[in-house]
Amino acid sequence: METKKESILFTPANIGPVTLRNRTIRSAAFEGMCPGNSPSQQLKDYHLSVAEGGVGMTTLAYASVTRNGLSFPRQLWMRPEIVPALRDITDAIHATGAKASIQLGHCGNMSHKSTAGETPISASGRFNIYSPTPVRKMREDEIIAMSRSFGDAVRLARDSGMDCVEIHAGHGYLISQFLSPYTNHRRDRWGGSLDNRMRFMRMCLEEVMKAAGSDMGVVVKTNMRDGFKGGMEIDDALTVAREIERAGVHAIVLSGGFVSKAPMYVMRGEMPIKALTHY
Numbered sequence: 519m520e521t522k523k524e525s526i527l528f529t530p531a532n533i534g535p536v537t538l539r540n541r542t543i544r545s546a547a548f549e550g551m552c553p554g555n556s557p558s559q560q561l562k563d564y565h566l567s568v569a570e571g572g573v574g575m576t577t578l579a580y581a582s583v584t585r586n587g588l589s590f591p592r593q594l595w596m597r598p599e600i601v602p603a604l605r606d607i608t609d610a611i612h613a614t615g616a617k618a619s620i621q622l623g624h625c626g627n628m629s630h631k632s633t634a635g636e637t638p639i640s641a642s643g644r645f646n647i648y649s650p651t652p653v654r655k656m657r658e659d660e661i662i663a664m665s666r667s668f669g670d671a672v673r674l675a676r677d678s679g680m681d682c683v684e685i686h687a688g689h690g691y692l693i694s695q696f697l698s699p700y701t702n703h704r705r706d707r708w709g710g711s712l713d714n715r716m717r718f719m720r721m722c723l724e725e726v727m728k729a730a731g732s733d734m735g736v737v738v739k740t741n742m743r744d745g746f747k748g749g750m751e752i753d754d755a756l757t758v759a760r761e762i763e764r765a766g767v768h769a770i771v772l773s774g775g776f777v778s779k780a781p782m783y784v785m786r787g788e789m790p791i792k793a794l795t796h797y
């Protein structure tokens with residue numbers, strides 16, 4: 519049987535300097551396949567199967583830029599020693615004609631001391647009931663160093679052969695925790711007005727764009743709504759999107775939800791109260 523391929527979906531598209539063979543992208547969804555916070559054969563096989571299936575690009579999910587940004591034990595942590603294993607994965611993906619991307623983020627207050635190696639950090643120091651964990655407010659020097667860690671992670675992604683990076687600025691993780699009035703209660707230049715709350719994201723994106731240079735694609739995932747009263751709403755989200763565009767980013771992934779307050783909004787569903795009560 520002949521497969522119909524006239525749809526625009528199957529035509530090439532660019533993300534900045536990177537040309538995809540078609541417009542399908544395997545979006546970042548945490549695989550949980552990285553014991554010891556390092557790539558595994560299982561992770562390689564998984565993304566290779568997606569690439570062989572014909573997507574334009576596949577995205578390795580939810581890699582943390584630093585150890586203290588890890589939510590889970592089986593999550594990628596960007597560091598020089600994992601570059602050869604990541605290179606092995608991107609080589610395999612490229613051999614199919616697909617492109618490779620990696621999502622880079624920091625979970626902020628969505629962790630535990632045992633995983634993060636220290637008390638989880640965030641824009642403000644309030645207790646995170648969802649995790650649950652006490653949280654330490656970041657100092658100014660730590661905020662600046664963290665933005666550089668985003669740049670360092672992009673350089674490691676480049677060394678690993680990634681064509682694109684996707685910066686996670688949504689879902690209530692660290693950048694989102696600075697953007698949202700729900701988690702940012704600072705009274706210094708990193709909090710208060712939306713312009714101040716965007717300062718950390720702006721700095722991260724500046725470092726990311728510098729590190730990405732002229733040959734990597736840069737995508738940012740951001741919230742249209744945090745998904746609850748007291749979170750970021752659509753008007754602020756539009757200002758954030760314009761700021762992301764101003765940074766020179768090549769594409770935006772529109773999403774929503776906040777894992778510590780509206781987790782099911784991320785999944786676009788209702789809280790499965792019946793099932794939760796049952797189990």
Ligand SMILES: Cc1cc2nc3c(=O)[nH]c(=O)nc-3n(C[C@H](O)[C@H](O)[C@H](O)COP(=O)(O)O)c2cc1C
Binds near residue numbers: 549686772774784
């Ligand atoms: C099992 C699972 C894991 C997910 N992991 C991630 C992730 O690592 N990073 C991310 O940005 N989104 C993750 N998501 C969210 C999805 O990528 C997507 O944003 C969500 O399903 C809602 O779609 P939307 O963003 O188009 O609203 C995950 C979703 C599921 C169901």
